[in-house]
Amino acid sequence: EAGVAQSPRYKIIEKRQSVAFWCNPISGHATLYWYQQILGQGPKLLIQFQNNGVVDDSQLPKDRFSAERLKGVDSTLKIQPAKLEDSAVYLCASSLTDRGSYEQYFGPGTRLTVT
Amino acid sequence: AQSVTQLGSHVSVSEGALVLLRCNYSSSVPPYLFWYVQYPNQGLQLLLKYTTGATLVKGINGFEAEFKKSETSFHLTKPSAHMSDAAEYFCAVSDGDNDYKLSFGAGTTVTVRA
Numbered sequence: 001e002a003g004v005a006q007s008p009r010y011k012i013i014e015k016r017q018s019v020a021f022w023c024n025p026i027s028g029h030a031t032l033y034w035y036q037q038i039l040g041q042g043p044k045l046l047i048q049f050q051n052n053g054v055v056d057d058s059q060l061p062k063d064r065f066s067a068e069r070l071k072g073v074d075s076t077l078k079i080q081p082a083k084l085e086d087s088a089v090y091l092c093a094s095s096l097t098d099r100g101s102y103e104q105y106f107g108p109g110t111r112l113t114v115t
Numbered sequence: 116a117q118s119v120t121q122l123g124s125h126v127s128v129s130e131g132a133l134v135l136l137r138c139n140y141s142s143s144v145p146p147y148l149f150w151y152v153q154y155p156n157q158g159l160q161l162l163l164k165y166t167t168g169a170t171l172v173k174g175i176n177g178f179e180a181e182f183k184k185s186e187t188s189f190h191l192t193k194p195s196a197h198m199s200d201a202a203e204y205f206c207a208v209s210d211g212d213n214d215y216k217l218s219f220g221a222g223t224t225v226t227v228r229a
Contacts, residue, residue: 040221
């Protein structure tokens, strides 16, 4: 089966610009996650969707970050305006459900550099 | 809330030697525990997981881990390192089915010497 797809793979922008990332989860996976992985740290959950509804966005900086999952399939994560500290790899993951025992499958990530 | 501590940010082993990566966790309820591997410029791949049952868990690529409740540990081992094991390894914990969210450790980078 096809894995989680993400684009672009790399993005370089200047601070105060905006950027958007796209994720296509594994077919049939109801749950979609966005993580931020800063260099030298483990991934940190930003937002979780169950179908097209937000389940948890408690760690999403809502003043600059937004995310949507239209029709419960693809998702986009947007940053506007970007700050230097947003430089990180943004990982998308999906799972069949949000039960803790189900494996999360990760995409290759988008590496964002803010200059 | 759960948290994970991985002891040692870098581990260097000789090819054929034992690989041991340490992970300690804190959780208020019986946890689910995971080890993920990340190769350069790739996403995370699940190596193994513990949910319930047998405390010694076998995963892919010859790795295994043992859940020790008394020590709140979930250390990862592989008897004989291969050059292809060079990667970054992350331990993660969730509060079982009470809370789906994964909390990751900071990661351990493994290098394998020929």
